[in-house]
Structures are given as C-alpha cells and as structure tokens.
Amino acid sequence: MNLVSVIIAAEDPTQSHHWLFPEIGEIIYGGLASLAIFFALYKFGWPAAKKALETRTATIQKELDDSANARRQAETDAANIRKALGDVASERAKLLAEADAQAAAILAEGRARITAEVADMEARANAEIAAARSRIGDELRAEIARLSAAATASVVRSALDDRAHQDLVDGFIAKVGASR
Amino acid sequence: MSAQKINGYVAAMFEVAVANEALAVVEDEMFRLARAYESNDQLRSSLGDSSLPTERRQKIVEQLLGGKAHNVTVQLASMLVGTGHVALLPEVADALVKRASSEKQQEVAEVRSAVALNDAQKTRISEALAKATGKKLNLKVVVDPSVIGGIVATVGDEVIDDTVRTRLDQVKSRF
Numbered sequence: 001m002n003l004v005s006v007i008i009a010a011e012d013p014t015q016s017h018h019w020l021f022p023e024i025g026e027i028i029y030g031g032l033a034s035l036a037i038f039f040a041l042y043k044f045g046w047p048a049a050k051k052a053l054e055t056r057t058a059t060i061q062k063e064l065d066d067s068a069n070a071r072r073q074a075e076t077d078a079a080n081i082r083k084a085l086g087d088v089a090s091e092r093a094k095l096l097a098e099a100d101a102q103a104a105a106i107l108a109e110g111r112a113r114i115t116a117e118v119a120d121m122e123a124r125a126n127a128e129i130a131a132a133r134s135r136i137g138d139e140l141r142a143e144i145a146r147l148s149a150a151a152t153a154s155v156v157r158s159a160l161d162d163r164a165h166q167d168l169v170d171g172f173i174a175k176v177g178a179s180r
Numbered sequence: 181m182s183a184q185k186i187n188g189y190v191a192a193m194f195e196v197a198v199a200n201e202a203l204a205v206v207e208d209e210m211f212r213l214a215r216a217y218e219s220n221d222q223l224r225s226s227l228g229d230s231s232l233p234t235e236r237r238q239k240i241v242e243q244l245l246g247g248k249a250h251n252v253t254v255q256l257a258s259m260l261v262g263t264g265h266v267a268l269l270p271e272v273a274d275a276l277v278k279r280a281s282s283e284k285q286q287e288v289a290e291v292r293s294a295v296a297l298n299d300a301q302k303t304r305i306s307e308a309l310a311k312a313t314g315k316k317l318n319l320k321v322v323v324d325p326s327v328i329g330g331i332v333a334t335v336g337d338e339v340i341d342d343t344v345r346t347r348l349d350q351v352k353s354r355f
Contacts, residue, residue: 005310149352160329172331172342176308
C-alpha cells in the first residue's frame with residue numbers, strides 16, 4: 001500500500017474535499033500567484049542578488065590578492081632583511097679578519113722593530129764595552145808604562161855617576177864624530 | 181807685535197853690547213839668564229809679578245847677576261824688567277844670540293846636558309858638531325837635568341839626540 005492509498009483511506013467523509021489537498025481553484029490561483037512571485041523575484045531580485053554576490057566575490061578576491069601581495073612583499077622584505085643580516089655578518093667577519101690581520105702585522109712589525117732595536121742596543125753596548133775595555137787597557141798600559149818609565153828614570157838617574165856622565169858625553173862626541 | 185818688540189830689543193841690545201865691546205860675553209850671559217828664567221818657576225813668578233814694584237824686581241835682577249855678569253848684561257836685563265817685558269826674555273836672548281852668531285858667520289848650536297861640561301868637553305863637542313854639520317858654530321850649553329844623561333844638540337833644524345831620556349821614552353813607547 002502506497003502513501004496515496006493510505007491518505008485516501010483516511011479521508012473524512014464529512015469533508016467536501018480532502019483535508020490535505022487544497023481545492024483545485026485554490027491550487028490554480030495559488031500556482032499563478034507563485035509563478036508571478038517567482039517571475040518577479042527572477043526578474044528583479046536575481047540581478048541585484050547576483051550583483052551583490054559578484055561584488056562580494058570581487059571584494060574577497062581583491063582581499064585575497066592584497067593578502068598575497070602583502071605576503072610576497074613580506075617575504076621579499078624578509079629575504080632582504082635576511083640578506084642584509086647575512087651581509088652584516090659577512091662585513092663583520094671581514095672587518096674582524098682585517099683587524100686581526102692588521103693587529104698581526106702591527107705585532108710582527110713591533111716585534112721586528114723591538115728585535116732590531118734590542119740588537120742595535122746590544123751591538124752598541126758591546127762596542128762600548130769593547131771600547132771601554134780597550135780604553136781601560138790602553139790607560140792601564142800607559143799608566144804602567146809611565147810608572148815603569150818614571151821608576152826606570154829614577155833608577156837610571158841614581159845609577160849615573162860622574163864617570164857614567166862623562167862616558168855618555170864621550171859617547172855623544174864619538175857618535176857625532178862618526179856621523180861624517 | 182811681539183816679534184816687533186823682540187826685534188827692537190835685540191837691535192838695541194846688540195848696539196849697546198857692540199858699543200861696549202862685550203857682545204860675546206853679553207849674548208852668552210843673556211842666553212844663560214834666559215835658560216835660568218825658563219827653568220826656575222820662582223824666578224819667573226818673581227820677575228813677572230806686577231804687584232811688586234818695578235824697582236824691587238830690578239833689584240832682584242841686580243842681586244842675581246851682580247858681580248857674576250857683565251854690567252851691560254845686568255843693565256839690559258833690568259831694562260826688560262823695567263819695561264814690563266821680562267816674559268820676552270827667552271825670545272830676546274835667543275834672537276840676540278842668533279844675531280851675534282850671524283855677525284860672525286856662525287850658527288847657534290844649543291847643547292843640553294844633564295851635567296855641566298868642562299871647557300875641554302865643550303871644545304870637543306863644538307869641533308865634532310862643526311865637523312858633522314860643516315858649519316862654524318856658536319856653542320851654547322844648557323844644563324838640563326831632565327835629559328837624565330847624555331847630550332842633545334840642536335843646530336838650526338837638525339837635532340842630534342843621544343840622551344838617556346830619549347832612550348827611556350823609546351822603551352816606554354814600546355810598552
């Protein structure tokens with residue numbers, strides 16, 4: 001038994017028409033009115049709704065595009081920042097390397113200069129020591145020679161008696177006489 | 181200026197000595213006085229002391245030479261002191277000796293000895309030097325103890341040195 005059979009079986013015999021279905025005229029008028037309403041809605045409501053929908057779609061699309069653009073710009077900025085950070089790190093490393101190189105060069109130059117100065121000072125000190133040693137040696141020799149000569153002169157002077165003086169005079173005369 | 185003064189004094193002394201016929205004696209005494217002046221610090225300071233009156237210094241000269249030297253020598257030395265030029269005495273005496281020697285065609289031979297020489301030794305030395313240099317010599321002997329022993333003779337530019345002092349100096353230089 002289908003649904004229509006059930007509905008017909010439940011029909012009230014006191015009613016002029018079925019309780020569920022409207023009368024034929026009501027259906028016709030109602031249907032025409034509905035068609036008119038649907039037509040009016042299609043004719044006047046649909047374009048407005050469609051336009052509103054398109055506007056909304058365009059707005060959403062524009063926001064999506066703006067968001068995409070903003071994201072791309074942000075990514076570009078981020079990339080630039082990352083690149084700049086990388087450059088800064090590279091520049092820092094380069095500056096540090098140059099500073100290290102300069103410090104090493106200055107240190108090496110300073111060591112070389114100090115080494116040369118120390119060597120020069122040592123050489124001069126050695127020369128002065130040698131000169132002082134030589135000078136002291138010379139002075140000592142001169143003093144010894146002077147003292148020896150003075151002592152010798154004193155000894156010789158005391159040893160020269162009249163006879164020796166006469167012999168020296170005779171020796172001079174003989175020497176001068178023999179020179180011609 | 182000094183050379184001019186020396187030449188002036190020498191010319192005057194020479195004329196005075198010649199006029200008194202005492203050139204040989206005067207030049208010899210002036211020479212010995214000059215050597216004494218050179219070697220004696222006390223004599224040099226006394227005669228050169230300007231704080232002493234000139235008369236006092238001339239008196240010293242007269243006392244030193246009086247009775248031992250010719251009167252002309254005393255007067256000439258006193259003149260040098262009186263004019264305040266006693267410091268020129270060695271140069272003046274040497275120049276006087278040189279001029280006197282030139283007058284006799286002689287060369288001055290200065291002999292320095294540690295001890296005094298007798299006349300015989302002076303004669304032998306003079307003859308030996310004359311023979312060696314080929315010149316007529318006017319011998320001047322200076323007793324100089326600093327030579328220690330032996331003799332050094334100077335004739336013009338030539339020096340003949342046979343002194344103990346020189347031999348000691350040679351030994352000293354070898355040290």
